[in-house]
Amino acid sequence: MSEAKFKQIAQTIISRIVEGHYPPNSKLPPHRVLADELNTTPVTVAKAYKLLAEQNRVESFVGRGTFVCGESRLSQAIHVSEDESEFNFSILQPCLSYNIMALQDAFQKAAGHITPQLIGYAEYSGHQQHRQVGVQWAAQYGLSGGTTQNTLLTDGAQNALSLLIEALTKPGDTIAVESLTYPGILAIASLMRREVVGVEMDEHGMIPEALQQALQTARPKLVIVIPSHQNPTGINMPPERRESIARIIRDSQTWLIEDDIYGFLNPEPVPAICNWIPEQGFHVTSLSKAISPALRCGFIKVPESQISTINAHIRAGIWLSSPFNYEVAAELMSSGQAFELAKQQQLLAQQRQQIVREILQTETSSQQGYHVWLRLPQHWPQERFVLEASKRHLMVSSGSYFAVRQPTDHIRLSLMSINSEQRLREGLHQLKALMETNMTTEFPFQV
Ligand SMILES: Cc1ncc(COP(=O)(O)O)c(C=O)c1O
CATH class of the missing domain: 3.90.1150.10 (Aspartate Aminotransferase, domain 1)
Known part of the structure; x- marks a missing residue:
């Protein structure tokens, strides 16, 4: 077989993926079928699939076949x-x-008072005054009960989501999400080999009865909800619906991650789902969407029982988020500019x-x-x-x-x-x- 031939076949498959002929998650034809169609041998097709798997474009499962994946979807989506x-x-x-001028100003002010503490390692996940930024930010948009003890710092919300999924579930476990959701969550689940079940939505977001049903049939360890200005549907979950979702989660003993990164877009604060279930809910937010994604300032309000576990995951994963960036955020917060x-x-x-x-x-x-x-x-x-x-x-x-x-x-x-x-x-x-x-x-x- 010429080397060029299987690369050519791989290229044809890529074009078909891009053009939508093989949509994401669809199963690719068996080797022999594609070989007949493209006038080549099943071995050449197998080599092309292997090459594409190495590039994370497709994923093969023994006994099930090869599927368009997966890991590369996030960069294709966004x-x-x-x-x-x-x-x-x-x-x-x-x-x-x-936002540029306010950020220039805050960076300059923060740079003007660099101390050894600010450029060194910190105890736990960041300094107390930086955790206070997260407490204030989340409280402003509807979260209650946040303190500098239970609010931990991460490198943005994406980092918060991945470390929580890693800490709260293990490979093979199921996570329930809205049937249309942020691809960053799907990418984490795919990379960490977690199964995902989509819960049906209506004009108010995740449907409580559908969640109840999913909890009984799929037995997820974790539910993830984006209640405010949901990505991608834009749906804003009203307080009554939030309370119903909280009630179901409380009865089921599963964990909830409430990804409230767009909560600041509500003209008036809307109560967080976590307010009803502080011992089961992890509230995630960040400054990425209102101020700058490059600051990488993210916050998790963690149930008291889980603080040391999540701290251990943060420490093992990143040790701590950049105190300097949080100092910039603290500047913006103390001046009211945030x-x-x-x-x-x-x-x-x-x-x-x-x-x-x-x-x-x-x-x-x-x-x-x-x-x-x-x-x-x-x-x-x-x-x-x-x-x-x-x-x-x-x-x-x-x-x-x-x-x-x-x-x-x-x-x-x-x-x-x-x-x-x-x-x-x-x-x-x-x-x-x-x-x-x-x-x-x-x-x-x-x-
Ligand atoms: C729902 C949702 N969660 C999390 C993130 C990631 O945010 P961050 O930049 O804080 O990591 C995004 C970014 O688009 C998002 O839409």
């Missing part, structure tokens, strides 16, 4: 780009141009939701969130749309990356990473034009 010619509707971050910046981003998000409704002439699932969960017209399969959009420098996220084993005809649009309103409008007009194009006649599908 496009991080600094290319000025692109319209980045993919990454969910604050509109950073609004909350002002959050308010400014909140108002901007509301304005941008309005712009989407005006240009795309559609209702949005949220009036306040950073993103829109958009149903595509019937003539557009979402992978194909994402591909054609990217050829026009319109970077959007395919809905398939958020779905736990269910088809979806949606894409997610982030409204905040494009800095100027004029460019946001321009990008939205281009997206609208593409959506209205009849894909079947303009771009006949080729594999």
Whole structure:
């Protein structure tokens, strides 16, 4: 067999994945079937699958076959780009141009009073005054009972999620999540070999009866909920629903991770689910979405019984988060600017939701969130749309990356990473034009 041949086959498979012919999580054809189709041998196909597995593009399971994966999905789902010619509707971050001056100022102030404590190791997960930043931040947006003892510091919310999943479950355990959820959670579960079960949602978020059912049938060790401005649907869970979810979790003895990273977008604080179940709930938040993802300031409020376990995981994983970055956060907090910046981003998000409704002439699932969960017209399969959009420098996220084993005809649009309103409008007009194009006649599908 020539070496080039199996690489060529691997390339053909990659193109089919990208074009949506083999969607994420789908099973690839058996070696012999693909070999017949591509006029090669099953051994060549097996070598191509092996190469793709090494690149984390597919995953093989003995007796089950080879599946489009998995680990590389996060980077495919969320496009991080600094290319000025692109319209980045993919990454969910604050509109950073609004925050630069305040950050410059806070970094300068923090640098002006560097002490040995600030540049050395610290006891537990960070200094007391830095944990106080997390206590204040989470309390402002609806969490009660946070103290400097039970609030621990992490490198952003992603780090908090991964260390909690690692600490609270073991390989093979099941985690229940919303049926459409943040791909960062799915990526952790996939890497750590945890099973995931998706719990059905309605317009208020995770459905209590569906959670009850999932707890009985799948017996998850852990439930993860994103209650505020949910990623990707934008749904904001009302207090009554939060209380119902808390009641079910309390009766089931499972753990809850409440990922409340978008809680600051609520004009008025909404009570955290953890408020009802402080001994079972881990509340996660960070400053990434309101201030800057590069600060990597994340916080977990931990049940009293679990503080030393989670501290041990933080210490083993990262030892401690950068005290200097937390000092910058403390500067922003003591001057009151942290909350002002959050308010400014909140108002901007509301304005941008309005712009989407005006240009795309559609209702949005949220009036306040950073993103829109958009149903595509019937003539557009979402992978194909994402591909054609990217050829026009319109970077959007395919809905398939958020779905736990269910088809979806949606894409997610982030409204905040494009800095100027004029460019946001321009990008939205281009997206609208593409959506209205009849894909079947303009771009006949080729594999
Ligand atoms: C729901 C959710 N949780 C966690 C994260 C990760 O946040 P951080 O930057 O704080 O790690 C994101 C980022 O998009 C998110 O949407």
